[in-house]
Amino acid sequence: xxxxxxxxxxxxxxxxxxxxxxxxxxxxxxxxxxxxxxxxxxxxxxxxxxxxxxxxxxxxxxxxxxxxxxxxxxxxxxxxxxxxxxxxxxxxxxxxxxxxxxxxxxxxxxxxxxxxxxxxxxxxxxxxxxxxxxxxxxxxxxxxxxxxxxxxxxxxxxxxxxxxxxxxxxxxxx
Numbered sequence: 001x002x003x004x005x006x007x008x009x010x011x012x013x014x015x016x017x018x019x020x021x022x023x024x025x026x027x028x029x030x031x032x033x034x035x036x037x038x039x040x041x042x043x044x045x046x047x048x049x050x051x052x053x054x055x056x057x058x059x060x061x062x063x064x065x066x067x068x069x070x071x072x073x074x075x076x077x078x079x080x081x082x083x084x085x086x087x088x089x090x091x092x093x094x095x096x097x098x099x100x101x102x103x104x105x106x107x108x109x110x111x112x113x114x115x116x117x118x119x120x121x122x123x124x125x126x127x128x129x130x131x132x133x134x135x136x137x138x139x140x141x142x143x144x145x146x147x148x149x150x151x152x153x154x155x156x157x158x159x160x161x162x163x164x165x166x167x168x169x170x171x172x173x174x
Contacts, residue, residue: 046149047149049108049150049151049152050150050151051073053150053151054070054073054108054151054152054155055070055071055072055073056069056070057069057070057108057151057152057153057154057155058113058154058155059086059106059154059155059156059157060113060154060155060156060157061156061157061158061159061160061161062156062158064113065160065161067086067088067157067159067160067161067164068086068087068088068089068096068161068164069086069087070084070085070086070087070155071085071086071087071098072084072085073085073103074100074103081103082102082103083100083101083102083103084100084101084103084106084155085098085099085100085170086098086099086100086101086157086164088161088164088165089161089165097164097165097169098169098170098171099164099167099168099169099170100170101157105157105158106155106156106157107155107156107157108152108154108155108156109152109153109154109155109156110152110153111153112153112154113153113154
């Protein structure tokens, strides 16, 4: 009985091997002729941002007060971003209030948030907070800090946290 299984296995292997050898190998020139033109050169996308990095950005108002974070981006059928859904309030996502604001009303900033001199307003895991110097409280970024070309440091929306909480809540249709 064992001999029958071994014979069947060898016969099946031989059949697969003949099919593989019957194919004509393709050369690199053949592959290059049939491959679509690659546009992976990152220089063609210079200045474009990764949306996966924009979602989650902290949002501040003009007074450098944290007012929430970007929860999602809403696009039209053409792919143009029309609104940003901002999560306001809550703790670790619990009790947060979602509001949709026009995307063109949000300003994106590459520099770190100016420090108030007490505690850092930058989120954990982000770039180091700038140091505050001088009597006027002018802030200077550390020499080693470099803006990331693939996403901004934070977003600015001119509203207070209370004003955003007073806006109608945005709910995703189910």
